[in-house]
Amino acid sequence: MAEVCEVHKQHMDKILKVKKKLPSQEIDLEVSDFFDALGNPSRLNIVFALMEDELCTCDLSNISNLSVSAVSHQLRILKDRKIVTYRKDGKNVFYRLSDNHIKDILKIALEHIKEDH
Amino acid sequence: MAEVCEVHKQHMDKILKVKKKLPSQEIDLEVSDFFDALGNPSRLNIVFALMEDELCTCDLSNISNLSVSAVSHQLRILKDRKIVTYRKDGKNVFYRLSDNHIKDILKIALEHIKEDH
DNA sequence: TCTATATTTGAACATATGTTCAAATATTCT
DNA sequence: AGAATATTTGAACATATGTTCAAATATAGA
Structure with missing residues (x-):
């Protein structure tokens, strides 16, 4: 936090109220890890495939056009x-x-994606 | 795809069926970009704060303990x-x-996070 | 036990990402 | 116009990430 901005008094109420309701840093990290897992096109593609059916590493490699090794690495992340x-x-x-x-x-x-055309 | 694995005939049906239902690469990319935006603890923290109230860059810097500049960079991503x-x-x-x-x-x-204790 | 196939693993490498810092804009007030 | 504050922007840098390649495991069948 190098720069500083002045917080107006009217904002202070809001800020304190918001801070009280914020999830803990631990929850924030867990939730962002969750989204991060879905935030990569290869992994999301795998997840979309698994929405349809149970599939093995080899099937997923075939479907996603990734090497078996790449799929396996990504599956480890999704598993974790x-x-x-x-x-x-x-x-x-x-x-x-x-x-x-x-x-x-x-x-x-x-x-959501389809709505903002 | 360096390695190759043999796709069994029983798997082939499944694979074709799944492939047919998969979102296009374009959708895959847009959705993963969406999740990617939420997949960073700083950005998610900002988003959690905005769930509670409308806030300005300075407020968000204060709430998230990030520099004003860092917040602004992240807000640009969330805006995009x-x-x-x-x-x-x-x-x-x-x-x-x-x-x-x-x-x-x-x-x-x-x-989801709270359920898997 | 030996071979073949499926999967995982770890190192290496190139690319992407997040923060900082300094500087540029934008807006309001005097 | 000039000063003060809020925000944005771009370069730089260190760290994280995703894929490949080669090698290690695991399992089934001959």
């Missing part, structure tokens, strides 16, 4: 951020969305 | 991505969330 879960079946590892909030959010985001 | 709008009032520029989808999405994201 609790956006996908997986089950092993022989040599395959099948991924799916971890809960319905993800779908809800994606649907609203799609609406 | 259509997440906030602004109105000028004298020397101040007041920002607000551009539509209710943003609030809806933030609420669901907060629920």
Whole structure:
């Protein structure tokens, strides 16, 4: 914070009120990590695919036109951020969305994008 | 795509079906840009503040503990991505969330985070 | 046990990102 | 017009990110 601006008295009330309602830094970080996971075209593409069906790493590589390795790296991020879960079946590892909030959010985001033409 | 994995015939049906339903690359990019905007703790903090009230750059600097310049840079990104709008009032520029989808999405994201304890 | 296939992992590299600093604009007030 | 304040802008810099490549694991079948 190098620069300083003067906070007017009328603004001070607002500011204090807003500060009180703000989520903790911990929540802020967790939520931004969540959005960050969806904020990359390759990962989002994977997530869109998983909205439709359970898919293995190889399938996702095929669908997304990414190398198997790149997909696997991105899946690790999605796994860490609790956006996908997986089950092993022989040599395959099948991924799916971890809960319905993800779908809800994606649907609203799609609406949002389509609305501002 | 350096590595190759064999796609089994049973998987091929799935893959084609999923591919058909996938959003276009353009939509994918727009939606991931949208999430990307929310995927940074500083910007998300600004957005959380704007959920509560309309605020000017100086107020937001105060609330977020970022320099005025840093806030302004981040606001430009939020403006470009259509997440906030602004109105000028004298020397101040007041920002607000551009539509209710943003609030809806933030609420669901907060629920999502709080659920996986 | 050996081979083939699916997946993961780690290092390396180029690119993207966020903040700071200094300077430029914009607006109001005297 | 000149001073003061709010905001924006652009360059610079350090850090983070995404992909590739090569190598390591894991599992199934011969």
